[in-house]
Amino acid sequence: MTQVLPPKPPARPDRVSLWRYVKLFRQDILSAQPARLYRAWMAEFRTPFFRSFLVNQPDLVKVLLKERPEDFPKSDRIAEGLKPLLGNSVFLTNGAAWKRQRRIIDPAFEGGRLKDTYPAMRAAAEAAVERLASRKGPVEIEEETSHAAADVIFRTLFSIPIEHEVAGEVFSRFKDYQRSQPILNLAAFVPLPVWMPRFFRKGTKQNAARIRALITRLTEARMQAIEAGTAPDDLATKIMTTRDPETGGLFDTQEMVDQVAIFFLAGHETSASALAWALYLMALYPEWQEKAAAEAAALEDKSFAAVSRLRVSRDVFRETLRLYPPVPMMVREAACPEHFRDREVPKGSQMVLSPWHLHRHERLWENPDGFDPSRWATENGKQCQRDAFIPFSAGSRVCTGAGFAMVEGPLILSMILRRFRVEAIEGREPVPVAHLTVRSKNGIWLRLTER
Numbered sequence: 017m018t019q020v021l022p023p024k025p026p027a028r029p030d031r032v033s034l035w036r037y038v039k040l041f042r043q044d045i046l047s048a049q050p051a052r053l054y055r056a057w058m059a060e061f062r063t064p065f066f067r068s069f070l071v072n073q074p075d076l077v078k079v080l081l082k083e084r085p086e087d088f089p090k091s092d093r094i095a096e097g098l099k100p101l102l103g104n105s106v107f108l109t110n111g112a113a114w115k116r117q118r119r120i121i122d123p124a125f126e127g128g129r130l131k132d133t134y135p136a137m138r139a140a141a142e143a144a145v146e147r148l149a150s151r152k153g154p155v156e157i158e159e160e161t162s163h164a165a166a167d168v169i170f171r172t173l174f175s176i177p178i179e180h181e182v183a184g185e186v187f188s189r190f191k192d193y194q195r196s197q198p199i200l201n202l203a204a205f206v207p208l209p210v211w212m213p214r215f216f217r218k219g220t221k222q223n224a225a226r227i228r229a230l231i232t233r234l235t236e237a238r239m240q241a242i243e244a245g246t247a248p249d250d251l252a253t254k255i256m257t258t259r260d261p262e263t264g265g266l267f268d269t270q271e272m273v274d275q276v277a278i279f280f281l282a283g284h285e286t287s288a289s290a291l292a293w294a295l296y297l298m299a300l301y302p303e304w305q306e307k308a309a310a311e312a313a314a315l316e317d318k319s320f321a322a323v324s325r326l327r328v329s330r331d332v333f334r335e336t337l338r339l340y341p342p343v344p345m346m347v348r349e350a351a352c353p354e355h356f357r358d359r360e361v362p363k364g365s366q367m368v369l370s371p372w373h374l375h376r377h378e379r380l381w382e383n384p385d386g387f388d389p390s391r392w393a394t395e396n397g398k399q400c401q402r403d404a405f406i407p408f409s410a411g412s413r414v415c416t417g418a419g420f421a422m423v424e425g426p427l428i429l430s431m432i433l434r435r436f437r438v439e440a441i442e443g444r445e446p447v448p449v450a451h452l453t454v455r456s457k458n459g460i461w462l463r464l465t466e467r
Contacts, residue, residue, distance in 0.1 A: 020300060022339050022387050024376075025448050027051035044449040044457075046344060046372060053370070055378045058357045068366040069356070072374050074403035076356055080348055080367055082411035086111075088348035088367055090413075100224035101193065103274035106416075107282065116260055118416070120267060121275065124254040125416050130423055133251065134320040136171035137424055141431040143167060143177070148432065148464060154441055156459040161291035162191065164428055165284045172420075173279060174234055175248040186230045190280065193223040193452075231276045235269055252276070281452065283417050286342035287424055289453040293340040294333055294429050296460050297387055299440040304389060305433060308332055309467070312434035315427075329426035329433075331389035336425075337407040339387065341371035342453040346409060371406050372454070380404045436464040 025047040053059055057073040071077055080088045089110035102108055106117040123129075144164035148155065166187045167178040176183050234252075241247035242256060255275065259266055267275065298305040307328045314325035346369045354361035361367075376384045381404070382396045391397035408415035415421070432438075441463055446456030 019386055021385050022297060022300065023446055023448060024385060027054075046448060046450050046454070049370075049373070053373045054376055054384070057379075058359065060359065067362060068368055069359070069361060070368040070370055070373070071356070072370070072377055073357065074380070077369060077374065077404075077406070077410075080369060081406070081409060081413065085412050087351050089351060091347040091349040091366055100221050101227060102277050102281065103228070103270070105274040105278035107278040114413075116263070116265075117271075117275070119260050119262065120258050121255055121416055123258050124251050125420060129251075129254070130419055131320045132249070133172040133420070134323070134423070136175070136250070137168050137427060138318065138431075140164060140167040140171050140177075141428045144428060145431050145435050148436065149466070151464065153463075154444075154461050155464055157295050157438075157462045158288065158292040158455060158460050161295070161428075162284070162288040163187070165287040165291065165424075166190070166280075168287070168424055168428075169280055169284045173251045173276065173283075174238065175250045182230050182234055186227055186280070189223050189227050189230070190284070193220065193227065227280075228273055228277060231273050231280075232269065235272045235276060239269065251279075279417070282415060283420065285453050287421055289342040289455055290333065290336055290340065290421075290425055291428055292456070292460050293454070294336040294425065295432065295438055295462060296440065296446060297332070297336055297339075298429075298433060299438045299462055301387055304328070304332060304387075305438065308430060309433040309437075312430040315430060315434060323423055323427060326426045326430050328389070329430045330422065331392050333422070333425040333429060334392060335387060335389040338375045338405060339385075340448060340454050341375055341407045343407075344372035344450050344454050345370045369406070374404050374406065377404060435466060437467055439463045439465070 025044065027047065027050055053070060053072070056070070058076065059070045061068040061070070071080065090108060098108060104113065106114060106121060109117060141164065144160065144167065147163065148160060151160075163178060166183070170176050170178055170180065170183040170186075174183070178184060178187060235256075238247060238252050238256060242253060247253045252272075256267060256272055298308065311326060311328045314322045316322075348367040348369065350361050350363055350365045350367055353363050354365075375381070378384055381400050382391065382394070392401065408418035408421070439462065441461045444458075444461040446460045447458070448454050449457045
């Protein structure tokens with residue numbers, strides 16, 4: 017019997033003109049890439065203004081992310097496309113500014129803080145299940161997982177539910193923003209000189225400005241509560257009261273707004289993407305769905321300890337992150353000339369790290385396009401998890417919220433499957449495309465029935 021493969025966008029022919037590539041890229045960065053990238057260790061893309069290199073070879077990925085990250089900082093070309101929303105957040109900065117930001121942010125996500133945030137996370141999951149129970153007919157599940165993930169962020173960060181007036185408007189504005197702005201702008205791959213102005217789709221800058229204004233209201237109100245001694249003990253309070261151990265300084269309002277913007281993008285948008293694809297995969301593979309649903313009985317225990325018993329859901333979520341990494345590509349810039357795989361890499365070259373291609377690489381993974389949560393217990397799976405699995409990046413710039421996401425994802429997935437059976441809808445197969453994260457071109461439609 018032939019295994020049903022999860023959906024994958026079509027690859028373009030190996031050779032197309034530059035302008036054809038630009039046109040394809042503007043439509044979707046995933047289908048704009050040639051099929052050979054799923055087996056290439058390194059590929060070069062030349063333009064009149066700079067050169068790009070896509071790197072899949074594990075030891076070179078290790079050099080860029082773990083061994084010499086300061087020689088390959090975040091690319092300013094990528095930052096230009098996201099600054100209207102993210103300002104100078106930790107996602108975009110480099111060098112001393114980035115190090116200072118991480119020194120202040122990291123303690124909020126260490127050790128026992130995950131346990132502290134769990135009640136708020138679980139409350140958001142329970143609210144999501146109740147919202148789904150009220151839905152009739154086919155459900156566009158990306159919209160529902162976006163709602164749930166946004167609720168998690170607001171409850172854990174500011175101790176307010178998504179129904180809060182400001183939280184609700186941020187969520188609404190962000191839905192419009194994410195569909196209009198790709199996480200990789202054209203400047204990363206095509207010949208736009210650095211001095212050329214960047215153009216944004218209609219409404220992108222206005223939505224970003226409104227989101228930042230709303231976040232500023234929440235941040236200023238929290239600063240006043242901290243000064244009055246009435247602030248709740250949540251992530252925002254922890255971050256805003258943590259002093260840089262080297263300078264003793266705190267984040268000012270503007271700096272905190274920048275960080276909240278990236279927490280919302282990274283913590284909401286990426287989780288929403290992964291959860292939606294995980295639920296679709298459960299519909300596609302009912303045998304795994306039933307295993308996860310049976311295991312979810314562990315959630316009768318409402319304590320944080322129950323999370324450790326969600327092993328199937330965790331492997332399903334990890335496999336989802338492999339097949340549909342929320343951030344499909346990351347770009348670094350060579351700070352000095354390099355020599356990789358008998359190629360000269362000039363200073364200023366764009367170094368593209370593609371979880372999308374690395375996670376499906378035909379020379380690394382067994383059954384690279386197949387869905388198999390049991391792979392993580394195999395020797396190949398363990399090796400690839402170490403060398404070729406970077407959904408949260410890796411090294412010093414690994415996502416601060418990686419541990420948070422690996423609790424949130426399996427928890428919400430388990431809560432939903434404990435209550436509902438999910439089925440795919442014939443004729444509405446999703447097509448992966450890249451917006452801010454890997455989403456479906458026309459949504460992900462499922463039928464839910466109560467167990």
